[in-house]
Amino acid sequence: MTTPAVRPQLQSPTDLQSNAVRDIPAALRALLADVFALYVKTKNFHWHMSGHHFRDYHLLLDEQSEQIFAMTDDIAERARKIGGTTIRSIGHIKREQRLLDNDGEFVTPQDMLAELRSDNQQLTSEMRRVHELCDQCGDVATASVLENWIDQTERRIWFLYKTGRPG
Amino acid sequence: MTTPAVRPQLQSPTDLQSNAVRDIPAALRALLADVFALYVKTKNFHWHMSGHHFRDYHLLLDEQSEQIFAMTDDIAERARKIGGTTIRSIGHIKREQRLLDNDGEFVTPQDMLAELRSDNQQLTSEMRRVHELCDQCGDVATASVLENWIDQTERRIWFLYKTGRPG
Amino acid sequence: MTTPAVRPQLQSPTDLQSNAVRDIPAALRALLADVFALYVKTKNFHWHMSGHHFRDYHLLLDEQSEQIFAMTDDIAERARKIGGTTIRSIGHIKREQRLLDNDGEFVTPQDMLAELRSDNQQLTSEMRRVHELCDQCGDVATASVLENWIDQTERRIWFLYKTGRPG
Amino acid sequence: MTTPAVRPQLQSPTDLQSNAVRDIPAALRALLADVFALYVKTKNFHWHMSGHHFRDYHLLLDEQSEQIFAMTDDIAERARKIGGTTIRSIGHIKREQRLLDNDGEFVTPQDMLAELRSDNQQLTSEMRRVHELCDQCGDVATASVLENWIDQTERRIWFLYKTGRPG
Amino acid sequence: MTTPAVRPQLQSPTDLQSNAVRDIPAALRALLADVFALYVKTKNFHWHMSGHHFRDYHLLLDEQSEQIFAMTDDIAERARKIGGTTIRSIGHIKREQRLLDNDGEFVTPQDMLAELRSDNQQLTSEMRRVHELCDQCGDVATASVLENWIDQTERRIWFLYKTGRPG
Amino acid sequence: MTTPAVRPQLQSPTDLQSNAVRDIPAALRALLADVFALYVKTKNFHWHMSGHHFRDYHLLLDEQSEQIFAMTDDIAERARKIGGTTIRSIGHIKREQRLLDNDGEFVTPQDMLAELRSDNQQLTSEMRRVHELCDQCGDVATASVLENWIDQTERRIWFLYKTGRPG
């Protein structure tokens, strides 16, 4: 995770300290890459779902993908508001993302649910780490929006975990 | 653009001929990759815009990105409805996309508008090619939705072209 | 499929040729009979559904029945707009419909899904045939609305097919 | 009006007595057939209306057909809620309906209004009979929804009667 | 079920006879206790659901709990409108409720559905009894709202019964 | 309360017996006169309210007047639907109304509340009488709408009674 110096034309005035302006956008950039990757994977499984639970799981992943997508613009704009830069392209996402792609030709419904649960767990941990960084830097605004996203991610995990196991 | 045989579990019954089921999803898959790439680039420029026209162009690209994003689910589901598969991951998009990424640290507003106009022109050509393919295969439903997207893309070109030149 | 001469009081002026005014309303009339028959069968299965997936499939068939019903007025009015007549009664539907009724006392959920998938496949073929007829007659307006209905029918088939098979 | 024994898979537990579970669904089934038949006839006249009052009567019958159609799902579900079965197909409607079809090539506007008024009168009588049956069986919920439908039907009769006579 | 004399400050003028003012509020008070108890149990099962049908049943019980909760204020206000008193506390509910609590650590999804179905059946019977009481006392307004609630309760029973058994 | 024979031009076909067509509209006509009189009195007090509770009571009477006014069209149309006539003018209301006008120059807030409570009590009794009449005549539709109005009137009495006495 490298953090190039921001060009003067792209800076924005802030009263946060310089390490905050350097580290928080870098952390948000990696987080945004993960969120985009998770979005595409969730849609992948939404599109390629099969089996007797087709409609139920198809809708479940659609709702989750909408919730995941709704984070993207806010993550990017938080970085910009404090003078950092953010994701620029598909290739940039590919280089920054930590969640793994799954290009498998066929994935069973249960494997889909298990993999997404695991990815969302990893995302929770990453968001909790960024929250701590913001706390240390006094960036209370970024910390605050993360709290809502952690709550949503924990809800996605709960649904995926419960649905992925026999009653 | 390779088209692997679709696993039986992922097929869907259709009265289109087998070459249609092979070629149209493949063409839609590449188109979807381009549309995702254009979406991220349009957001990139939306986030990193600068200059006295900041708000005006920031909003212009936001509207265009919403319109571009709205295509993605429909493109993917058209392929699935006739029994083909579609995009599965960020890496898959990267391999299939024909529009180029732009990871430049700083891009002037005028260069942003010019590059997006050019990308949208390329997208129009690709969509017109898929439309011809659908015409030949009798896939009138895919052809019909493409007509609307071509109209929207031509509108984006008009706005980007006019805004990108002195009055 | 017989096409009686339309009474003068029921004609409407059009610039389409006389064979179009004769053949397209006849084709739409049979199509409307099929759509009504499929509507009642889909509701039948919606009402008599059973099993652990009860709510999920009950809702699926409700959504599909709404989409099917939404076609009926438009099909009838297309025929009237170009000067033809359309369906007049339950008995008229019964005589014109090509899809078969299912009055079975008890049908398993999987048989319900399979039968509806098959009926929708037949409907797609019929609609594609009417589309070709309109193309030959220059009735671009009827052709255009058919494109949307074919897309919807292919979506219903996809959902019914996927849900009707193990994952 | 025959009432076959309901298959165990289609029953639903109720505290109503067995004759209620046998007779009320049977009465509702015939009522639903009449309502479907009246719906299609009202649409028939809506589509084939003519004369200087075309738009006014076309809209009148459209409003009435929407009101009639809105009853269908509720009638069917009342039968299912107390453990009976309901209509299954176009052919089933045909066999159960007591209102007569009108397949006439041309019907004058005044004859249309008069026939629908008469059909709605017959429907009121049938609904009042089912209401008495429910009263006797203690099925207060079915009785209650019938009261609203009787009110609506009396309103349709008023409009059709007034419109069908000179001022 | 004891019915203390209502303090003068809490009375409301009515033309119903004194036994109606004594007995109907008492019956509504016990009914309200049952409805609150059923509400909390339905939410309990909504929160502690598990298994492959997790989302589907979670939503089913959420819809049912909303419908049950919507009755509470109306039941209480009916009693107050005719000059009686109603439920005052959690402890009051506990003492009046006739439906049993289920504090089991783990309940299987099928047991949840079966128990709720049984509770709703008991509720229907209680409501039908209150309806008879109102009929005898001439309290047509309370009788009328009960008819709608009985219909809703019969619908919940149908859904719970069908979902709780194999197809 | 006299009931002239209805002119043929104003009749509407109904399956109710002739005494129902004679007596129910007459009863509804007097009821409508009372409702209009109560409406104007409630607005009178709404307009001429005074004192520290001005806004609170001004709003209370506004809500009650809206609820009262909402009955008027439905009462009149019930009479017309079964072939009777209804109120024709301010003078007609004046002759038919049983509730008394209050043209006092100044009325204290507490007297306003007490008089309206008393009027609404009288209205409840009248409505209950009409309900019995409809029950005897088999006019279940009129009976049904009266049940809702009685409930609303009892609520208005409760509010007026409680507000009109010290805590």
Place this chain on the structure above:
Amino acid sequence: MTTPAVRPQLQSPTDLQSNAVRDIPAALRALLADVFALYVKTKNFHWHMSGHHFRDYHLLLDEQSEQIFAMTDDIAERARKIGGTTIRSIGHIKREQRLLDNDGEFVTPQDMLAELRSDNQQLTSEMRRVHELCDQCGDVATASVLENWIDQTERRIWFLYKTGRPG
């Protein structure tokens, strides 16, 4: 049109001169009586309409009655805002109204339209007179709301006049 002195409890402070406070509420009171009388007559004709144009005229008079009714609260409150009193009862309306009641058993549609047109013309004249009075007294707020009501009344006249004559 007598104007009793307003009780101190009912006054409201204003900077208008005393003759304005005396004359404008008196004029508005008579106007309100006319508007209520016209409202009931318009509803009378709406309820007792007949003939082939039944629905069209029934709707026309319904729209007009809604527009007329919407004036009532505003007229009354204008009087109260400047410290005057307003209408108190049905009997008060009867004594103040200048438009005549029509209690005829049967009125032809054309006579209904002609009479309402004439009444609305009289209303326009009355409103124009009140407007002049307000102009003289400097009550610009009352004058302003009258302008809108005159426009609406002229529109009602236009519709009634055109509809009431052969094309």
Place this chain on the structure above:
Amino acid sequence: MTTPAVRPQLQSPTDLQSNAVRDIPAALRALLADVFALYVKTKNFHWHMSGHHFRDYHLLLDEQSEQIFAMTDDIAERARKIGGTTIRSIGHIKREQRLLDNDGEFVTPQDMLAELRSDNQQLTSEMRRVHELCDQCGDVATASVLENWIDQTERRIWFLYKTGRPG
């Protein structure tokens, strides 16, 4: 119908061939002139309508004028999107329009309906001609929007034709 060369400042980049860029905007320009002329004529007849059907026909022509007006911006923007120019003034419309004005002092309702029907028929033919031109040029987006407008125009003809003749 002359087609001046488009000034460089007004061009827009497109992949359509030069004859398409020359001929389609010219055809759309004439079509837009016709649509504006039909809009003003429809409003003219809406404003100067008379007779017993006044409200019904007044509303009919209002709905049709709204539908006609809704086309104007889209026709103009289609031309601009592919780099052509469009209508600039009232005088420009006058020179390009092919439908004839009707400045008659008085037109009977039946003549109004007949003339509008005839104008809409002419418009259908013109639109069908532009559709063919677009087909030949590969301008699928313009062709697609024309299909919807042809459907609407055929509906307007149906209503005008039916309403303009005795039943």
Place this chain on the structure above:
Amino acid sequence: MTTPAVRPQLQSPTDLQSNAVRDIPAALRALLADVFALYVKTKNFHWHMSGHHFRDYHLLLDEQSEQIFAMTDDIAERARKIGGTTIRSIGHIKREQRLLDNDGEFVTPQDMLAELRSDNQQLTSEMRRVHELCDQCGDVATASVLENWIDQTERRIWFLYKTGRPG
């Protein structure tokens, strides 16, 4: 500006004097012609805008054109309500309009803004003149609606003037 005598069939009863019925519709007719001419010119410039401010000015003129268009029906109906006639065709507009067309092949953005500002100034003067005429004739309803339009026109001038000059 000539004012032909209105045919009897087109008159409407009014209490305004005959010179008002002659002069006000004539003045409104010319005003309506100007408003239509300004509408088309504003759309012309909206469609043919160019330069870096393209989107901003394109939207500005779109908002202004909507506001201008919203006046047209009200102007025409004011004339009809008091018994006058109004605009009948494109040619009629052309003959009555006082604002000049601009058919220039290319107009710079600054010239567009300046010309529209000047046209709106001329429109304000015309509307103020009609306002004075209405004041003299006692047509307070027309005067009142003009006040709102003058306010809107002054707002358009302000925006066009400010935007058309350097900061």
Place this chain on the structure above:
Amino acid sequence: MTTPAVRPQLQSPTDLQSNAVRDIPAALRALLADVFALYVKTKNFHWHMSGHHFRDYHLLLDEQSEQIFAMTDDIAERARKIGGTTIRSIGHIKREQRLLDNDGEFVTPQDMLAELRSDNQQLTSEMRRVHELCDQCGDVATASVLENWIDQTERRIWFLYKTGRPG
């Protein structure tokens, strides 16, 4: 109340005479200062209300403050539309306002209502004065909006006066 010459950059073209452009904005500027002062005082009392009527009066002042605030932008823009300037800062408001601040530590509810009533009365007088000025200058648009605000202010006075006195 001083009126500095407006800088050329801030003027806007108007056909009003120069004294109107000088005097009306000056009068509106002082009015706007009063409105802002009244807004803050109304919120002050809303925030610091106490006593048994707390919620009722808290809501009353909230509604009044919203109505007062809604005037501010319109007052300022009226001045700008005719080429004048308006309020620029809190200090500017302080210097221009004529209503007095009340910084009292504790104010009783009755004193709050009395003081606001008195302030609103003063505001009515000021608005009536500006209305006269506009009348003299021919600024009918400003006059028109004042009429609505005077009506609202008279309503606020009525409510405050009535609520502030015993019944």
Place this chain on the structure above:
Amino acid sequence: MTTPAVRPQLQSPTDLQSNAVRDIPAALRALLADVFALYVKTKNFHWHMSGHHFRDYHLLLDEQSEQIFAMTDDIAERARKIGGTTIRSIGHIKREQRLLDNDGEFVTPQDMLAELRSDNQQLTSEMRRVHELCDQCGDVATASVLENWIDQTERRIWFLYKTGRPG
């Protein structure tokens, strides 16, 4: 407050430490019991309110009860998202609740307000304690939702305290 070990079937994966998963759900469970108890008490007082302020306080407690009820599902789901269990029945609430029931036959309005204020104060303290616990455990999502609820509870206290004392 005992915390039984959660059955494996009811757990949910989380990265919080085991003491957090043990202590936070236990604290939320007791909080939920208090919130349910406060909800029923607030409704109790809403239903049994009396006195001249009846409507005002009836509405106040209705708003507060809605706000209190809106917390319940969120409290329960927070516990489930991190793998704990929550409330299961009325009896469970009774055992866990710390706020006291009030089953008094008659409570004066002032005593009602005072008791609810006191209960809400106790609730604030409990919520602040849970907030500290979440802070220590790193459960930022639960902490965040508590902040909003504390704000709402402090608002309820303010309203209840102010209303409960003389002005």
Place this chain on the structure above:
Amino acid sequence: MTTPAVRPQLQSPTDLQSNAVRDIPAALRALLADVFALYVKTKNFHWHMSGHHFRDYHLLLDEQSEQIFAMTDDIAERARKIGGTTIRSIGHIKREQRLLDNDGEFVTPQDMLAELRSDNQQLTSEMRRVHELCDQCGDVATASVLENWIDQTERRIWFLYKTGRPG
């Protein structure tokens, strides 16, 4: 920044310590003064904007002023909820505000943007200071709402900074 002792009548019970009740309302009072001052300045610049970007910047400042205004009531009520007092008048704002007024006759657009950016930066610092104070006092509710306002203020700075510099 002085903090007078709060009169007993204005206190509200809280579990925060006395220094919190003294210091937080004082800090919020000064913040509210700044927010009002910034609101009026932003509207000032919105009203007196000029230049080719007039509409774009006029809208930008309108959006920002709405966002700023939306804070005012919440800031004041936070102080009241914990028992402190808040702003009482324009003069009070003037004495407490730390942001400077700008009464300049003419300000260039670029200077407007720069000054607002600087003011918003100062506001961010003040809000961050209040946040720290709340953290120390355990007032988590005030801290939480500040986080959202800081995020919004950082966004306003970003927009103002970007727009205020060449691209």
